[in-house]
Amino acid sequence: MDPNTITESKPEKSALDKPKSAPRAVPSPIPPTAVSAGPSNVAITNTQQQRASKYSQLGALIEEMGKDIRPTYTGNRNCQERLKRSVAHARLLARECLAELEKNK
Template sequence: MNEDGESGSNSPANITPSFSNPGTPRSDAGLDMINTPPPVPAQLQRPVASVNQQQQQQQLLMQHQQQLQQLQSQSKYSQLLAVIEDMGRDIRPTYAGSRTSAERLKRGIVHARILVRECLTECERSARS
């Protein structure tokens, strides 16, 4: 009821949106288009992949650093064995023509030579005492 005691059509339950031409059928398709976000361009999706790649690279780097710390705490001989084991994984890909494996193998050989020298000096020290 309104102030005059009559039940009016202006109560909140009876209010309907008014259109300029109520007899014309209307669809809500226009409203859906307004509320639908535009499609994300492919250029904006690429950084997500690169962020994932960066995270993977960071994880690999952290694992490598942990392995180095473990190697430093080991004896020279066990370090040498670990390097030789890693080198063994690069032999087949090197024969297949992988340049990165060949480079890793070369670095492994250099590292192994250094460790062999250090092992020899360690053996000589222990033999003297």
């Protein structure tokens, strides 16, 4: 074989080359309710959707925070700042969720 000759070779596939599966949707903690012809049911459904929205936002935020923890340990300043902002936002969402629970007691 001539050292000046270029031959093409196919790279071997590894486990890292596999396409990642799409993230699964997180089910809502509050099941959807049937809306009948009455404004009170619509108001209740909207309130439940808002509450579920806050809980799902909090869950998604906590999941995102998990991605910044390891880079923060390695000294990544951007991840540190993003984690600080996320913690502050999570505290606000948690307070809103607790206030909603107290209001509905």
